[in-house]
Amino acid sequence: MRDAVKIAGDTKNTDAFRARLYQYPELVNMKSAGGRTARDHAEAIQHTATRQAVVRSLEDAGALRSxxxxxxxxxxxxxxxxxxxxxxxxxxxxxxxxxxxxxxxxxxxxxxxxxxxxxxxxxxxxxxxxxxxxxxxxGLSKNEAVAFEHDFRRLCRNGNLSEAKELHALGLIDDVDARSKNGRTALHETTDANVISWLLERGADANLCDKDGQS
Incomplete structure (x- = not known):
């Protein structure tokens, strides 16, 4: 990408540079041997209009200074x-x-x-x-995204409603009926009346059964 920046600076052909940029987006933040990025090299282009066009294209592609x-x-x-x-x-x-x-x-x-x-x-x-x-x-796989689901069920089981609410409010829990490997939901896990009431208000399904057939 550094070479493409240099060519754009020398020829003022920003269209060719953009085409190369979109062809190889994975190179946008690759560093040269000296530790400089394409964005660093672009900011050194002497011709003002070319420099601005190349920097803008790099910014749009997520390029960063070193x-x-x-x-x-x-x-x-x-x-x-x-x-x-x-x-x-x-x-x-x-x-x-x-x-x-x-x-x-x-x-x-x-x-x-x-x-x-x-x-x-x-x-x-x-x-x-x-x-x-x-x-x-x-950006996470299903298996990678379950850490807070485990925490959510644990908090509900222990009656820690305020902390369970925080996970939900932050968007770390999409589904209050997220199941464990045994098919158990937060509603299965808790006996706390306040937690049960809140889960039902959030749409928890009281009819779901775990792997043992318990609702």
Whole structure:
């Protein structure tokens, strides 16, 4: 991609550059040997109109400057390691919890790991927090997305209604009838009257049976 940027700068042919960009989107944030990204090289183009056109095309494709890319990569690694202190530190300096690169975002990883405090930290300053969670969950497989379903059933079983409500309000629980491997839902698990009432208000099905035929 660096070579494509250079050619665009030399020839001022931004149409050819855009065609190459859309042909190889996975290369958009590949770094050169010196650690610079295509976005860094684009910002060095001398011709103003060409520079602006190339930078705009790269931005539309999700290209980042090398400093932002490094921050996002560090956040991704910290999320994978469940390093809460580093995650919080990186969030304060502008790392993007929704940046997925060519894989999962830090937010997706925190959701897959069931790390509620990290999820909340990652969306605390984002007005689109619930939508960000929905997008992050959409990038997970069914097996990867069950961590908070386990927590939700446990909270309901233990009568921790306020915490169960929080998971639901954040969008970490789509279905209050999400089943365990034994076919049990939160309604099967709880005997708390307040939890039962809230689950029914949220549309829980009292007629569902588990694998043993118990409703």
């Amino acid at each position: 400093d932002q890319l490094r921050l996002n990569e560090r956040l991704l690694n910290a999320a994978k390691k469940r390093d809460a202190a580093t995650v919080r530190e990186l969030l304060t300096v502008g790392s993007d919890p929704c940046w997925a690169g060519n894989g999962k975002s830090p937010l997706s990883i925190a959701i897959a790991h069931g790390q509620l405090e990290l999820v909340k930290a990652m969306i605390s300053d984002r007005p689109s927090g619930k939508a960000d969670i929905a997008a992050a969950r959409a």
